[in-house]
Every structure is written in structure tokens, then in C-alpha cells.
Amino acid sequence: MTERISEAEWQVMEILWAHGPLTAQAAAAQLAATAWTLATVKTLLSRLAAKGAVTTTEDGRRFLYAPAVARADIAAGESRRLVDRLFGGRATPLVAHLAERGELSNADIAELEALIRELKQ
Amino acid sequence: MTERISEAEWQVMEILWAHGPLTAQAAAAQLAATAWTLATVKTLLSRLAAKGAVTTTEDGRRFLYAPAVARADIAAGESRRLVDRLFGGRATPLVAHLAERGELSNADIAELEALIRELKQ
DNA sequence: TCATAACGATGACAGATGTAGTCGATTCGC
DNA sequence: GCGAATCGACTACATCTGTCATCGTTATGA
Secondary structure, X not given: OOOOOOXXXXXXXXXXXXXXXXXXXXXXXXXXXXXXOHHHHHHHHHXXXXXXXXXXXXXXXXXXXXXXXXXXXXXXXXXXHHHHHHHOOXXXXXXXXXXXXXXXXXXXXXXXXHHHHHHOO | OOOOOOHHHHHHHHHHHHOOOEOHHHHHHHOHHHOOOHHXXXXXXXXXXXXXXXXXXXXXXXXXXXXXXXXXXXXXXXXXXXXXXXXXXXXXXXXXXXXXXXXXXXXXXXXXXXXXXXXXX
């Protein structure tokens, strides 16, 4: 079930998650930043449909594509994979790592602190 | 420079990071868990050498393969990519996410708390 | 010395991925 | 009514990835 979603496909999913059901045309328009042709977007949508990541509903002669999986679920899976692979499954080393590399701003740290406080209840 | 390292290649790198320079033979032995043949391991080592991720030093007729990149650097790159892609570049949502999904144990949270305290100095 | 073992290099091949063209059918504007 | 636009389906093709076999060469051991 949990077919992986490739990076290009992910970009298409982002559009669908952000802007409800869309036609291929409309999705391509939203993806203007990628400079993909309509054909490319159609291919990606087909592949996503084939792997069950989007649903299609007929709308006259064309399809409306909508996400069939929750973004949070995919994000969870990918996060888990990365944390498993890079940090032995522990989240703390990830945070420590980001911190060490100066990837966390003071605001981030404050935010994390608040989050931790909340989690402790 | 920063060529991506595939998942299979990553497993080979782990072995090299863990056990200094190794011959292909020795690396394959360490990778017994994968059930890869020696030929497969050799291919992966070659590809890693081709992309500059490992260095080779001649040892008689064969090579000793050693990592040419730091694990932390690769981990940083991959983490950043994921956080960018999934959480708009912010680490906090990642942690919040892991927490929400119950991916963080109490011990993790305590650890994170200590880490935050440290970061605040 | 001579078969054999081991080495790196190279070739192979299927599946995934990125990217796009083409085609038969349909609809829409005029 | 009819040509143009548009749709999804199908085809294409280069690259990457996972996985492995084979080859020419060299060292090793009997």
C-alpha cells in the first residue's frame, strides 16, 4: 500500500494538498515554478493515480485529481525512514545534530522549549 | 561534489565509517546481513569511488576503501533536504510531528529537554 | 609450473524516475 | 457543422538504482 512517492511526484502532491481537487491543467498551472510541460504533469498524475496516492473523479471529459493520502502520513513515514537511517531511530540526535550545525535559530529553540513543556504534561 | 548517495550505497558507507579502510571482501563480510553477493558490494564500492565518496588506496593488488566524506556532513545534507521538503525548512514542526505521532518516548522528551537547556546558553 | 583463486573493470538487465511527444476521441467556439 | 483545442492513454527514452555475472589479469599454492 505504502508506495513510495518520488521527489517530482511529491511536488505534485503538495499542490493537490494545498489546492483541493484539480484538473491536470490547473495542477500544471500551479506548478509553473517547475517549468514542466503539461505532458510531464499528466504523467506524474497518472503514476500517482496508479499507486493510489491520488483519486480521480470524472468531471465531464476530464479528471479531477485529489490526494488520497494524508500529507502527515507520508511525512511521518519519510521522517521515520530518515531518522532510522541516519540517527538510529532516535529523534534527539537529529535535533542535536541540527543544533550543532547551527541549523536552529534562537526562535526555533524557544519554540522547541515551549513544545517540550507541552509534551511533558 | 555533493553527489547523492543511494540507499544501498549508504549501507556500504556505514560499514566503512564504522570499520576503517576495508577491502571489498572485508566490506562484503560486514554486510552479511544484506545477503548481497561480493559482486554487488564491489559494484557499490566502485560507484561510491566514482562519485568521490570513498577513496581507494592500493594494497598490493587490491584496494582499501575508506570514506572520503564525513558521515555528519552527509547526514546534515539529508536532514536538511527532508526538513526543507516536508516541514518548510523548520525543525520544530518535525519534532512536533514526531511527538504528535507518539514517536517520542518520555526518555526522548527528557533528553530533548536537557538538550534545549544546553542550547539556551 | 600451472591450475586456481581473487582482484578490479566492465557489461548486463530490470525497475524506478524525470521528462516529454503522440494519438484517438471528444468537446467547444465560431 | 467543422476545425481547433483539449483530454487521458500510451509510448519513448535517458538516467539512476539494485543486483549480479563475466573477463582479463595477476598472485598463490601445490
